[in-house]
Amino acid sequence: MSSQPTPLSLALSQRKSDERATPMSAFRMARRWWLEGRRLNLSLLAEELGVGRATLMRWVGNKDLLMGEILWSQYKNLYDEAIERAEANPKLKGIDFLAQIYTDINIALINGKAMHDFLRAEPQWGLQLLTSNISGLQSRLIETWRKLFEEQIQAGNINPEMDAESLAYFIIRIGEGAIYCDLICGRTPDPEPASTAFRLLVNGHSR
Structure with missing residues (x-):
């Protein structure tokens, strides 16, 4: 039974x-x-x-697209956290608000062990993934910043000479050069020049 x-x-x-x-x-x-x-x-x-x-x-x-999803999830987490911190500070407005977000993300990327390990182990592939659109990552980064710039322009908080999409493209490119290239070459990236360039592009002056 x-x-x-x-x-x-x-x-x-x-x-x-x-x-x-x-x-x-x-x-x-x-x-x-x-x-x-x-x-x-x-x-x-x-x-x-x-x-x-x-x-x-x-x-x-494919492998490129999977790695692109991983890198995007990492960046999006850093972006969301930076937005939350900036919004919690009522003193941050306009260019200061945006520059704080940009700098926070760049510092987090510079200090991230996983990114260091990845670029040290696979520099050529890593640079391709991060600086081209083979993984879909770059278009997502540009679109994320384009939306943020457009929100700030429509709110009257910034009045840049470039359109939002061009701004997004160039600030992403600046970040790539200031962070990933230095990491691959074994140099310690400095976020300050990228932050200065960000202010110049978005607001027309560095301070």
């Missing part, structure tokens, strides 16, 4: 299906690897997830 299954035995029998890998679990694992300083290997990732490489590729597109 067979005994009735217990809740525990049912849970254990369902555990494998409940823990089936998904596109999000692939992203989370890949992001954790990156934060730990591990190289992104899609074959190993697929094996760890218990799926075929073809399935993983269908989920993430």
